[in-house]
Amino acid sequence: MPARKRMSVWRWLSALLVAIVFLVPIWSMLVTSLANPNEAGTGTGLIPRTLRLENYSEAWQATNFSRQFLNSLIVALTVTAGQIVTSLMAGYAFARIRFFGRDTLLMVLLSTVIVPFQVLVIPVFVILAKLSWINSYWALIVPSLANAFGIFLFTQFFQTIPYELEEAAYVDGASRWRVLWQIMVPLARPAIATLFMFTFVAEWNELFKPLVLTSTNNMRTVQLGLTVFQEQFRVDYVHLMAAVVFATVPSVVLFFLGQKQFVRGIATTGLR
């Protein structure tokens, strides 16, 4: 539209201004995390005066962060891998095989997406307690190994792949299992990348689940550890911000690496 060209200077300026406003909290976090702990009380922390990298190592050593990082990595990676596998299998069956009760089953499984974990926390807690899984990796991992979002994503994706690609394999006598892993999975790489990013970021950022399902220091994940750190270092904003920075880095880096998949995933499915 030609009119847009005339507007462009104003549009440019307002877009830039908005982006700056949105980045101020992140900028302030970085500047504060590098400030000198003694003089953090002065100024509001937008102009960097010092670049004190020791804040990071001090914050890291002040508590059990290496164990918490390990816990978060174990949980996030296992859950992500598990969700990819269960979703690939179910998505393939729903998209490609005709079987009795398929549509009903798909609808029931997909409808679980509307039920937030926060609402089911009590019965899930009861089940996990009966299994003696509270305060273990099992509690943090197993209930999250399947998710309606992933099933939806792969069912949709496999429906767009032409049948011809599989047919030759069936003529050669390949089983459904082999076709799934040798033909369909390599084709599904973009969808797998999308699900990987979504699930990893969601799990890495999760607070409610570890808050309710763990009780000891050595089972805490990064986000939960951060809230405990916050209680201990209430007024020491310099070290607090340093801890916030390294707890944020993994998901933000992953997002920058795979922005396209991330944004496409939201745009096509809208949940999470």
Added chain:
Amino acid sequence: MTRGHRDAVAAYLFVLPAGLLLGIFVIYPICELCYVSLHEWNILDDRMTYVATANYSAIFADDGFWQAVVNTVTFTAVTVPVGMAISLALALLLDSRLKAFGILRTALFTPVVTSSVAAGIVFVWLLNDDRGLINGTLRWFGVDGPNWLQSETWAMPAVILMWLWKQAGYNMVLFLAGLQAIPSSTYEAAEIDGARPGWQTFRLITWPQLWPTTFFVLVVSVIFAFRAFDQMYVMTRGGPVGSTTTLVYYVFDKAFKFGDMGQAAAVSTLMLAMVMALTWMQFRFRHREE
């Protein structure tokens, strides 16, 4: 076995892991939740006593519950429309193929991938009474800002502010996808018919064509706002004096601070019913549209 039978068996086996997990950890818990809500049960106790609807009456008689309802409704009623307006404005502003605009979009989306714990702690710092950036800026304009998170009046607006910052990029992406789905020929046709670009085009073309997206964003935003918890846990611990205790927070306190699983389950059951009613309404509405 015929090919068809073998296929069906394979299909059931493929669906089994996901089906079993969702069955055990989502579908069965729904029944268990209703069951627990009809019993008196303390978390430290092994025994459950059937009390019919006593948990529900106890909750309805609790001022704390009604405060949580009011807080949840307030939070939703503010964050949903305001957040949607911000995101739509951002999407309209940044809907461009220019590379630089892509970078700006990334900047706006970054808060979405930071954890609510991290974002919450950063905002606690920004909202600090005398050293924080927000009150510092207000002072610069001659305004004496409140002690946000310690104030019963200002704690909720502060949490809302943080939520708006964190969620804006998410809905923006949904709106951008909706905008890009509107064919440019529609705009060209309107221009030929004499529609002036700007407000008139927006009102006559963009807004009606965008409606399915807007409706979808509305539903997603309501569901997100309804289950808000992390922000309050990090920024205010539900306080001061319960002024930011939402329903999820109320359930959390009841169950894991006071150990009253029965009453907590009753509140959860009501919330579940509400989520289901919302979804059902959305379905009905969609059907009518088509």
